[in-house]
Amino acid sequence: MRILVDRDLRRLDAYAEGPAEIEGILDGSVRDDGEQLLLASFDDPVLVTDPWRIAQLPPSRRDVVSSFFGLPRRTIEYDGVALDFDASRHPRVWSPSIDTLLMCKALAPVLDETRENGSVLEVGCGSGFIALYAMQSLRRRGKAPSEAHLIDIEPQALQVAMGALESVAGSTLVTTSLGRRGDALRVRGRYDLVMMNPPYIRRPADLADPAFKDNPWEGVALLRELASEGASLLNPGGSLVLVMSSLCDGLARPWFDASWEVETLATLDVPLKVYAVTSGLTAKSRAWMEYLRDVEGLVVHDPPLRGYTTWQRLEILRCRPR
Ligand SMILES: C[S@@+](CC[C@H](N)C(=O)[O-])C[C@H]1O[C@@H](n2cnc3c(N)ncnc32)[C@H](O)[C@@H]1O
Known part of the structure; x- marks a missing residue:
């Protein structure tokens, strides 16, 4: 999952990306669905993982977003700078x-x-x-x-x-x-x-x-x-x-x-x-x-x-x- 935060900290977008997530987890196709799929956007974030905001999403989206935020691997990108992090390894x-x-x-x-x-x-x-x-x-x-x-x-x-x-x-x-x-x-x-x-x-x-x-x-x-x-x-x-x-x-x-x-x-x-x-x-x-x-x-x-x-x-x- 890629978590993209804008420079002013006014918006956080979460994306599923790459074959492991789009094909492996969502059973889609990178060819048909693209390399990235927007999972959810949050205005004025006060947490990077915000269970309460996630819980406000419509149920079908809430559950998939919640499970993506639970994945150990994520890429955090802020103002054009990105870092891959794997909590299961570290x-x-x-x-x-x-x-x-x-x-x-x-x-x-x-x-x-x-x-x-x-x-x-x-x-x-x-x-x-x-x-x-x-x-x-x-x-x-x-x-x-x-x-x-x-x-x-x-x-x-x-x-x-x-x-x-x-x-x-x-x-x-x-x-x-x-x-x-x-x-x-x-x-x-x-x-x-x-x-x-x-x-x-x-x-x-x-x-x-x-x-x-x-x-x-x-x-x-x-x-x-x-x-x-x-x-x-x-x-x-x-x-x-x-x-x-x-x-x-x-x-x-x-x-x-x-x-x-x-x-x-x-x-x-x-x-x-x-x-x-x-x-x-x-x-x-x-x-x-x-x-x-x-x-x-x-x-x-x-x-x-x-x-x-x-x-x-x-x-x-x-x-x-x-
Ligand atoms: C709140 S985390 C911040 C990590 C990172 N700078 C960030 O902002 O994402 C605090 C960090 O300080 C480290 N730390 C705690 N006590 C320390 C010490 N005495 N010397 C060096 N690092 C220490 C912790 O291991 C942890 O990585």
Whole structure:
């Protein structure tokens, strides 16, 4: 399936494509039906996979769309930049989500100002979509970066990201390093642009046992590290661009305000859709939701707002050292 999102994040189109889907799943014919079939379009997306919007479709279309969104393989395309992702091969890698795309949308003015032959770093790269987008967009502006470096704590993420960037790297040197918990910034160089869509859901102290996995969404340690040490990664005139969530901004925003000039590039209200946190099915999820509601001020809508009870505000912040 191809998920195509327009540059302004105003429309998301989902397509079945290629023989495996059109002939294998839909029992059609690429010759008669074409290489791509539009499954559904959604205006003003707030999630890449939005079960509530899918449920509003007419029943015959709803069921087929729902099953396509459940497929492990998808291609995400935003503003002419595409990445293939297979969750069955890389289950621990964060698939490009609405926060990923909001970050890409917000990068335009920063990319306009980035110098020729510059260098970019993505911390917590997941699939690498943001670094891929920055690299391709700079090249389109005639300013291909000399280096794109990616860091993640998850080895599978580096594998996916390297695969995505290397095939279109051209003159850009693509390099990776494996981060370590509490020591994410294992890089020696300085960069013109550092980008980060970090984990941002705070976990309650009683769920902070080291036995708990370092899931891609939980904890704020990476934000703290970047706030205190990120300036040492930047060339003069460079920027750090990051995603900040209302689920942690009371704690984490002051870390940046203390020693950075902070500018908001984009804002979007989106549902909180991390089932490990929101399902209410496990004791851990119930404790987590209680904590986010009572301590973090998570707003719970009852009845649900546009299909979801829990929402957060995402902001893309551009930070420059003072
Ligand atoms: C919310 S995901 C974002 C992934 C990707 N940048 C995107 O926007 O699609 C956060 C990523 O940070 C990584 N991460 C978490 N803690 C980290 C650490 N201490 N050092 C490096 N990466 C880390 C996770 O493995 C995950 O890939």
